[in-house]
Amino acid sequence: xxxxxxxxxxxxxxxxxxxxxxxxxxxxxxxxxxxxxxxxxxxxxxxxxxxxxxxxxxxxxxxxxxxxxxxxxxxxxxxxxxxxxxxxxxxxxxxxxxxxxxxxxxxxxxxxxxxxxxxxxxxxxxxxxxxxxxxxxxxxxxxxxx
Amino acid sequence: xxxxxxxxxxxxxxxxxxxxxxxxxxxxxxxxxxxxxxxxxxxxxxxxxxxxxxxxxxxxxxxxxxxxxxxxxxxxxxxxxxxxxxxxxxxxxxxxxxxxxxxxxxxxxxxxxxxxxx
Numbered sequence: 001x002x003x004x005x006x007x008x009x010x011x012x013x014x015x016x017x018x019x020x021x022x023x024x025x026x027x028x029x030x031x032x033x034x035x036x037x038x039x040x041x042x043x044x045x046x047x048x049x050x051x052x053x054x055x056x057x058x059x060x061x062x063x064x065x066x067x068x069x070x071x072x073x074x075x076x077x078x079x080x081x082x083x084x085x086x087x088x089x090x091x092x093x094x095x096x097x098x099x100x101x102x103x104x105x106x107x108x109x110x111x112x113x114x115x116x117x118x119x120x121x122x123x124x125x126x127x128x129x130x131x132x133x134x135x136x137x138x139x140x141x142x143x144x145x146x
Numbered sequence: 147x148x149x150x151x152x153x154x155x156x157x158x159x160x161x162x163x164x165x166x167x168x169x170x171x172x173x174x175x176x177x178x179x180x181x182x183x184x185x186x187x188x189x190x191x192x193x194x195x196x197x198x199x200x201x202x203x204x205x206x207x208x209x210x211x212x213x214x215x216x217x218x219x220x221x222x223x224x225x226x227x228x229x230x231x232x233x234x235x236x237x238x239x240x241x242x243x244x245x246x247x248x249x250x251x252x253x254x255x256x257x258x259x260x261x262x263x264x
Contacts (some may be wrong), residue, residue, distance in 0.1 A: 017225075020204040027208070037210065045184050045208050052201070105180035105197045105205070114185050 003069040005033075011051055011076075013060025016104060023048035033067065035140070042118040043072050043138050049111045050076040050134055052139050056101050057081065058132065074119075074136045082128040090116065147171060147256045149213050149236050155250050156240040158215060163236025169179065171212055172246045172258030176248040180205040192256070194247050196220050200234050215240060217247045 007029060009022035027044040042091050047063065054061040058080020066073040083089050097107025116122045123139040150167040153160055160167065169223055171191030177183050178197040183205050193206050196218045203226050206214050213236040216222060221239055222230075230237045252258045 017200050020201060020208075024204060024207060032254050041208070041210060048204065048208050049181070049184060105178060105201055108179050108181040110181035110185045114181065117185070 004073075007065045007067075009063040009065075011060045013055055013058065016055055016101075016134040017050050019055040020048050023051055026065050030067070030072075030075055037094050039072070039138060039140055043074065046115045046118040046136050046138070047074050047076070049114045050074070050136070052106050054078045054080070056097050056106065061131075070140055072138045072140065074138075075133065077131065077133040077137075079131040082130055082132055083124065084128060086124055086126065131140045147251075147254065149192075149238075151254070152213065152215065152251060152256070153238050155254055156217075156238065156247055158213065158238035158240035158242075161222065161237040161239055162231050163213070163234065166212060166234065166236040168237075169212055169260065171256070174215075174248070174251055175233050176244055178244075192251075192253070194244065196244055198222055198226070200226050200229060201210070202226070203233070203235065206230075206235055207233050210234060213238065215247060217242050217244050 007026060011022060012018055023044050026047055027040055030040045030043060054076060058078035061076060062073045062077030088094055092113045093109040095109035097106050101107040115136060119136040120139045123135045126132040149169055149171060173190045174192035174194055175183055175187045175190045178195055180201055185261040187209050191212045192215060193211050194215045194217060195202055198220045215238045217240055219241045222237060227237060
């Protein structure tokens with residue numbers, strides 16, 4: 001691959017039912033491109049958690065995935081409320097999700113920790129009342145054990 | 147254990163994926179919290195859950211699971227079944243409660259090597 005392949009998705013913030021559809025699509029594309037199962041799983045789980053986060057907390061956003069020969073980069077950007085305390089948000093079990101989201105099987109405070117667990121690099125840029133951008137990288141042919 | 151045997155042990159209806167009934171699965175995970183499934187599960191072919199919404203199917207897809215068992219007589223919606231069919235996931239529905247369903251599967255060797263190896 002001479003240049004990175006880029007996939008762009010708009011994540012609908014009003015529809016919890018369709019949340020994750022972009023991640024499913026990325027998983028399908030990575031399979032077609034012939035990546036190994038573990039890499040595909042790590043990328044798609046991290047992106048899926050991020051997508052759910054954007055729907056739950058930020059009324060949606062955008063997802064961009066860049067596929068390079070040595071690295072897959074996922075950039076999730078929203079115009080939501082921002083994260084007041086990133087260290088707190090990164091703690092397993094800490095969640096600000098409402099009860100109705102918990103009833104749907106999410107909001108256990110595992111989203112951001114899972115995203116970190118399944119990726120090799122994760123960077124969070126957040127501005128209160130402006131939005132959050134999460135950039136995640138998964139290196140290809142490394143075997144980080146999740 | 148074959149998926150067919152899971153259906154039989156749990157007295158479950160097969161809602162979709164009949165073609166996969168003879169596939170083998172090695173272990174299972176029981177949870178109503180999808181984030182926990184995404185966090186802790188590895189190479190487990192079966193999701194046992196009482197939660198009903200499309201994210202259950204997507205979570206199973208993300209984890210490359212082959213079969214979902216809905217317990218406590220929960221029934222997935224037609225949309226969920228369409229999603230499962232599209233991704234070749236076998237869906238079963240049982241009247242068992244979670245504890246009972248997991249217990250029966252474990253006691254019969256699913257995810258329980260000591261028992262499976264005799």
